Amino acid sequence: MSIVFDQVSYTYGPNAPYQALNQVSCTIELGSFSGIIGHTGSGKSTFLEHINGLKTPSSGKVLINGLDTSNKEDKKDIRKLVGFVAQNPEHQLFAETVFDDIAFGPLHTGAKEEELTSIVEKSLRRLEVEPTAELLASSPFDLSGGQQRRIALAGILAMEPQILAMDEPLAGLDPQGRQQVLKLCQKLNNEGITIVMISHSMDEIAEVADHIIVMNKGELIEHGRVEKIFSEPEKLKRLGLDIPEASKYYFELKKRGVDLGDFVYTLDQLADAIAAYKVGGVDGI
Amino acid sequence: MSILNCREINFSYEDKERVLDNLSLSLEPGSYTVILGHNGSGKSTLARHINALLLPDSGSVEVFGLSTSSEDNWLEIRRNAGMVFQYPDDQMVTSVVRDDIAFGPENLGIPRDEIIERVEAAIEAVEMQDFADADPSDLSGGQKQRIAIAGILAMRPKLIIFDEAGAMLDPQGRQDLSDRMKSLNEQGYTIIHITHFIEDALEASRVLVLDEGKILYDGSPQEVFEHSDHLKELGLDAPFSINLISALKARGIDLRVTLGQDELIDQLVEVL
Numbered sequence: 001m002s003i004v005f006d007q008v009s010y011t012y013g014p015n016a017p018y019q020a021l022n023q024v025s026c027t028i029e030l031g032s033f034s035g036i037i038g039h040t041g042s043g044k045s046t047f048l049e050h051i052n053g054l055k056t057p058s059s060g061k062v063l064i065n066g067l068d069t070s071n072k073e074d075k076k077d078i079r080k081l082v083g084f085v086a087q088n089p090e091h092q093l094f095a096e097t098v099f100d101d102i103a104f105g106p107l108h109t110g111a112k113e114e115e116l117t118s119i120v121e122k123s124l125r126r127l128e129v130e131p132t133a134e135l136l137a138s139s140p141f142d143l144s145g146g147q148q149r150r151i152a153l154a155g156i157l158a159m160e161p162q163i164l165a166m167d168e169p170l171a172g173l174d175p176q177g178r179q180q181v182l183k184l185c186q187k188l189n190n191e192g193i194t195i196v197m198i199s200h201s202m203d204e205i206a207e208v209a210d211h212i213i214v215m216n217k218g219e220l221i222e223h224g225r226v227e228k229i230f231s232e233p234e235k236l237k238r239l240g241l242d243i244p245e246a247s248k249y250y251f252e253l254k255k256r257g258v259d260l261g262d263f264v265y266t267l268d269q270l271a272d273a274i275a276a277y278k279v280g281g282v283d284g285i
Numbered sequence: 286m287s288i289l290n291c292r293e294i295n296f297s298y299e300d301k302e303r304v305l306d307n308l309s310l311s312l313e314p315g316s317y318t319v320i321l322g323h324n325g326s327g328k329s330t331l332a333r334h335i336n337a338l339l340l341p342d343s344g345s346v347e348v349f350g351l352s353t354s355s356e357d358n359w360l361e362i363r364r365n366a367g368m369v370f371q372y373p374d375d376q377m378v379t380s381v382v383r384d385d386i387a388f389g390p391e392n393l394g395i396p397r398d399e400i401i402e403r404v405e406a407a408i409e410a411v412e413m414q415d416f417a418d419a420d421p422s423d424l425s426g427g428q429k430q431r432i433a434i435a436g437i438l439a440m441r442p443k444l445i446i447f448d449e450a451g452a453m454l455d456p457q458g459r460q461d462l463s464d465r466m467k468s469l470n471e472q473g474y475t476i477i478h479i480t481h482f483i484e485d486a487l488e489a490s491r492v493l494v495l496d497e498g499k500i501l502y503d504g505s506p507q508e509v510f511e512h513s514d515h516l517k518e519l520g521l522d523a524p525f526s527i528n529l530i531s532a533l534k535a536r537g538i539d540l541r542v543t544l545g546q547d548e549l550i551d552q553l554v555e556v557l
Contacts, residue, residue, distance in 0.1 A: 040425055040455065145324060172371075172452055174324045174481040176520030200455040203525075242456070245525035248546065249553075256554045267525070271532035278538060278557055 001065050003028040003051060003163065003196070005220075008060035010046055020046040022218040023060070028196060028211070030065075030162070033189045035205035035226070036198045038215030039240055044198050047215060051165040051196060052082035064163070080109070083161030087168050090140075090148035093155075098143075099136040102155045109159065123154040126191075127184055146177035153184075164188065166197040170204060182208055206230065206244040206265040214239065231263045246270040286350065287311040288444055288475050289335060294344035296330060296498075304330045305341070306498035312477070312491075314443070317470040319486040320479045321509075322495035323520040328479045331495065332448045335477070336366040349443065364393060367437030371449040373429035377421045382413065382432055385421055389440045400439075407435035411465070427458035434465065444475040451480065463488060483516070483523055487544055494521070511542055 010021040021043050028034055038044045049055040050062045053069035064081055067074035086092065095101035102120045103111075111119060121131040127150045129135070140151050149169075156164070169185065170178040186208045189195050199205050205212065205226070212229040214222040216239045222229060229236070233243045233251065244265045250273075253260060260273040289312040296305040304327045312318055322328040333339040334346050337353040349365055351358040370376060379385045386407050390400045408417050411431040416424060421432055430450060437445055447466065451459040459482065467488050470476045478485060486492045492509040494502040496519055502509045510516070513523040514531060522528075526549045530540050538556065543549050 174520060175483075175522030176323055179522070240457075245546075246529075249529070249550065252546070252550050253553060253557075256550060258554060258557050267528055267532055271529060271536055274533060274553065274557070275536040275538060 001030045004063040006061040008057045011058045019218045024220045026223045030194045033195045033209045034211040035209035036213045042215040043218040044215045048165045052084045053078045082163045083156040085166040089152035093140040105159045123157040163194045202244045230265045288314040290347040292345045294341035317476045317489050318491045319489035320493045326495045327498035328495045365442050366444045367442040368446045369433050369450045371452045373433040376433045380420050383417045386435045403439045407438040411435045447478045
């Protein structure tokens, strides 16, 4: 059970100057949390759009749990399996009430009327939003940006996806909102949802992802565990990509003669390693 | 003389809570001010008072010595106080970059020859010469933001207000934008940058932190970041160096507050 890209190429029309995806192959295990990094134009959004069949390969194959995104009969099942979170998903809110917006998907894919209330409430609770009668009856457009984003996410969760393909789900939120949504993504992953997320922030990816896919000019350059990808800053730098702040401190301290031991890539790991080094240093004397 | 003078302004949208609460503020010409606040802190509402898009319920706002309460002053104020918003698409009106930049000055009734001169100078100032005849919708977010800035520059303002102008850009795009603000400031423009990215504040000469419509902190970046624990409680994220310092403090390692990575590394090497 996994997401498989097998020699996937994608071209925007016969006269496109380059291939948006060029012979991309990889396997993403279910239950994992993968970050996709790469410059604008690297093909990362096109890659993501192949996961739910929004785009299908010009050549090659994408298999979701064995279902082929190019196969019309499989498409319906794939759309159910994969929730697609577009950039600024709140721009797709449309209904008059929060309830109607979240219930729209299930209602149109065969959920019974009497189930809708429990589906809507459950989806909101998964995002740590209390489904009060007042909220459900309010217009999504009267809510703050951060709340709107959660309502949009709840609409996607209402379809009970097993995989979430997310295109910069934190963009445009303030730091508090970013932290909250990031924690929610982690929580959903802990609940078993496979997440594939595009992000510009190496620090945010470092906090939540276990794997990273590096894209450049339509090609998959690397795919590996977070600690492996971020421990090779030179490779990333050549692609114009950065490493997390914590890792920069790790390397800089090493240069200055302070070797913290195992590689670190989050703030907490770095602070723990520095504290341990200090204790170890004192013990050494 | 100050370029902006807000005296005890109050404002609320319809009958809701106060968004600006008895706020007073004065800015010097040529300054580079960053206004930090989380969503809902009132920072964008304040920005809209500066060029008379909103008027205070009570109190007064004077820009270049002109009061926003008199409609006769609005044109002069808006000509001199340009605003760049979060979504540059909302500011694009034509299908050719050059025409888009000319749109503002054309509306000011400026003679054609001068418009052409201003447009070319503005395109050059944002280094978009290669794209002068492009369709704005074909440009990247960062490029569109540069066109929006050029459109403002062509109005020859004294003051430029950036309202979350970097929020939709990637880190590189944000850095470019920040560098551009710095260079515009060095050329003499007064800059106000409204943002929730604390890193944006490092370059400013003055940092204001807004919360619930009030100015909570006002000082140099160094002075304001002394309050980093409180800033975090407000939902603002401090630069990594500050976060590391507090994480180490919690682990029993006390360090001086420094903003940059280099100074912090120096301290760490010394302590370890």
